[in-house]
Amino acid sequence: xxxxFVKWLLPRLPAHPRLEVPAGDDAAVLxxxxxxxxxxxxxxxxxxxDFILGPDCTPRQVGHKALAVNLSDLAAMAARxxxxxxxxxxxxxxxxxxxxxxxxxxxxxxxxFDVALAGGDTNAWDGPLVISVTAVGSVPPGQAWRRSExxxxxxxxxxxxxxxxxxxxxxxxxxxxxxxxxxxGRLTVxxxxxxxxxxxxxLSRMMTASGAGCQVDLPAVPIHEDAVRxxxxxxxxxxxxxxxxxxxxxxxxxxxxxxxxxxxAQRLVCDPPxxxxxxxxxxxxxxxxxxxxDSTAARRPLPPQGFIHEFDG
Amino acid sequence: xxxxFVKWLLPRLPAHPRLEVPAGDDAAVLxxxxxxxxxxxxxxxxxxxDFILGPDCTPRQVGHKALAVNLSDLAAMAARxxxxxxxxxxxxxxxxxxxxxxxxxxxxxxxxFDVALAGGDTNAWDGPLVISVTAVGSVPPGQAWRRSExxxxxxxxxxxxxxxxxxxxxxxxxxxxxxxxxxxGRLTVxxxxxxxxxxxxxLSRMMTASGAGCQVDLPAVPIHEDAVRxxxxxxxxxxxxxxxxxxxxxxxxxxxxxxxxxxxAQRLVCDPPxxxxxxxxxxxxxxxxxxxxDSTAARRPLPPQGFIHEFDG
Numbered sequence: 187x188x189x190x191f192v193k194w195l196l197p198r199l200p201a202h203p204r205l206e207v208p209a210g211d212d213a214a215v216l217x218x219x220x221x222x223x224x225x226x227x228x229x230x231x232x233x234x235x236d237f238i239l240g241p242d243c244t245p246r247q248v249g250h251k252a253l254a255v256n257l258s259d260l261a262a263m264a265a266r267x268x269x270x271x272x273x274x275x276x277x278x279x280x281x282x283x284x285x286x287x288x289x290x291x292x293x294x295x296x297x298x299f300d301v302a303l304a305g306g307d308t309n310a311w312d313g314p315l316v317i318s319v320t321a322v323g324s325v326p327p328g329q330a331w332r333r334s335e336x337x338x339x340x341x342x343x344x345x346x347x348x349x350x351x352x353x354x355x356x357x358x359x360x361x362x363x364x365x366x367x368x369x370x371g372r373l374t375v376x377x378x379x380x381x382x383x384x385x386x387x388x389l390s391r392m393m394t395a396s397g398a399g400c401q402v403d404l405p406a407v408p409i410h411e412d413a414v415r416x417x418x419x420x421x422x423x424x425x426x427x428x429x430x431x432x433x434x435x436x437x438x439x440x441x442x443x444x445x446x447x448x449x450x451a452q453r454l455v456c457d458p459p460x461x462x463x464x465x466x467x468x469x470x471x472x473x474x475x476x477x478x479x480d481s482t483a484a485r486r487p488l489p490p491q492g493f494i495h496e497f498d499g
Numbered sequence: 500x501x502x503x504f505v506k507w508l509l510p511r512l513p514a515h516p517r518l519e520v521p522a523g524d525d526a527a528v529l530x531x532x533x534x535x536x537x538x539x540x541x542x543x544x545x546x547x548x549d550f551i552l553g554p555d556c557t558p559r560q561v562g563h564k565a566l567a568v569n570l571s572d573l574a575a576m577a578a579r580x581x582x583x584x585x586x587x588x589x590x591x592x593x594x595x596x597x598x599x600x601x602x603x604x605x606x607x608x609x610x611x612f613d614v615a616l617a618g619g620d621t622n623a624w625d626g627p628l629v630i631s632v633t634a635v636g637s638v639p640p641g642q643a644w645r646r647s648e649x650x651x652x653x654x655x656x657x658x659x660x661x662x663x664x665x666x667x668x669x670x671x672x673x674x675x676x677x678x679x680x681x682x683x684g685r686l687t688v689x690x691x692x693x694x695x696x697x698x699x700x701x702l703s704r705m706m707t708a709s710g711a712g713c714q715v716d717l718p719a720v721p722i723h724e725d726a727v728r729x730x731x732x733x734x735x736x737x738x739x740x741x742x743x744x745x746x747x748x749x750x751x752x753x754x755x756x757x758x759x760x761x762x763x764a765q766r767l768v769c770d771p772p773x774x775x776x777x778x779x780x781x782x783x784x785x786x787x788x789x790x791x792x793d794s795t796a797a798r799r800p801l802p803p804q805g806f807i808h809e810f811d812g
Binding site for chain 2: 314
């Protein structure tokens with residue numbers, strides 16, 4: 187029951203210096219850091235679309251993912267995570283143990299990034315699990331990375347290999363928060379976006395927002411070993427997608443795409459933050475659209491591909 | 500489709516001085532007001548539990564309600580509304596027109612309270628509509644109303660008549676934000692909570708949080724005319740709930756319960772904010788629990804009643 191779960195939960199929420207009024211009241215009260223802007227983002231995950239609960243996808247992993255995708259959005263703004271609130275709608279038949287598992291996944295990641303668990307809303311119904319996390323971060327005035335400020339001549343850097351996340355990586359999202367803050371502290375980034383829906387789709391979004399285009403050097407796109415496995419294990423060789431196809435379109439990589447002046451991009455690649463394997467994959471051009479080049483040097487349009495929620499008009 | 504809806508939506512989101520980076524990026528960036536704390540709350544509404552779409556419940560009304568219940572939580576903290584983010588999961592078959600209706604309801608209420616629409620997340624699935632709104636407000640340091648600070652001797656004030664909200668009022672929620680700010684500016688309030696789940700249940704929550712109890716003067720409880728209608732129109736006279744039963748247990752009134760020193764309570768009742776009809780309904784006592792008194796003066800336990808989300812343990 188809601189009341190029992192909340193009773194279980196409240197003493198498990200750690201005190202945090204950022205909380206003037208903790209969870210358990212009508213709202214939480216946060217002490218915002220001085221001289222910084224407030225950054226806010228929300229992501230809702232639904233059972234059957236974003237995850238399928240089962241032996242390979244535990245409630246704890248869903249809790250982790252629900253917070254991690256929001257922290258990834260903060261990383262894409264160069265924002266420091268501060269606090270989160272969580273709303274869930276639980277299937278009535280599987281309530282309390284599911285809710286506790288979700289909390290464990292959320293709490294472990296929140297601890298790792300020193301994020302205050304500030305509150306939430308617990309509901310129940312006869313439908314599947316829905317979880318919506320709102321994350322609050324902070325950034326100095328005027329310093330947030332935008333997706334709209336890429337400039338012709340910038341190089342595009344991706345912070346790690348992409349593709350095949352469905353093999354399990356999409357549940358073990360490692361948000362690039364620390365790397366983003368380190369990069370923001372020592373290098374110039376003109377534009378940024380995180381790869382949630384597909385490298386090529388999210389890159390095209392950045393280019394559209396910036397009123398520019400991008401020439402992608404296909405052989406330079408870092409391909410995750412999961413993309414190789416997914417391509418190899420497809421039964422039908424006739425319609426087989428290559429590892430590169432997976433890297434360009436699969437999504438849920440939660441790496442960052444950064445548009446940077448060439449010197450800064452090179453510095454990032456030569457001296458990356460710990461654990462990061464960034465690669466230059468292309469160059470911003472004035473002509474709108476995505477274009478692919480490869481060893482044959484023939485330039486051709488690169489159709490953006492990735493995940494879009496479909497509903498009727 | 501998600502992309503089409505977002506394209507429709509973004510130009511309709513009004514610019515707001517509080518937004519350094521508006522909706523449309525990975526996250527929004529807010530300019531927080533100086534010298535104030537950040538107040539944050541989230542509420543998720545689900546089709547079939549919180550509303551049933553149909554001729555008497557339009558998408559626009561659902562949008563209004565989803566924001567209004569969050570503003571009511573801010574009112575219960577004496578917080579000034581600042582900004583909101585909205586996550587929705589749309590039934591695939593009824594997407595775009597539904598999404599546009601939701602937005603119209605949200606936007607009209609946001610305009611009324613000068614709240615910045617800062618961003619959101621649009622999803623689709625084969626399930627019913629889910630909408631989760633996160634509201635951000637602000638309050639001077641140490642000035643947020645808590646639910647835990649009611650003291651024996653305080654009088655309990657309810658800001659308006661209760662009961663029968665299901666007849667339609669639950670969709671036309673008028674959050675008490677302006678009244679709360681006016682009251683906070685001129686009177687002492689020790690504790691506050693909004694009536695979302697039922698007057699007696701929310702009152703008992705305030706008392707539990709405060710380590711106190713309350714003696715409720717039943718004849719003083721203001722009964723909404725909807726409660727009278729609901730009681731009268733019940734077919735089975737044998738199990739009929741009285742108007743007072745409805746006022747004590749129905750919920751979704753979104754009036755405030757305030758614990759105030761007696762002099763301040765009397766001042767509020769004699770000189771209320773415009774449009775408010777507050778009434779003193781009881782007194783805080785040291786003994787835990789809720790107790791009812793009436794014209795017979797016999798004191799008896801008053802079981803808290805209201806709406807609780809049920810799920811299995």
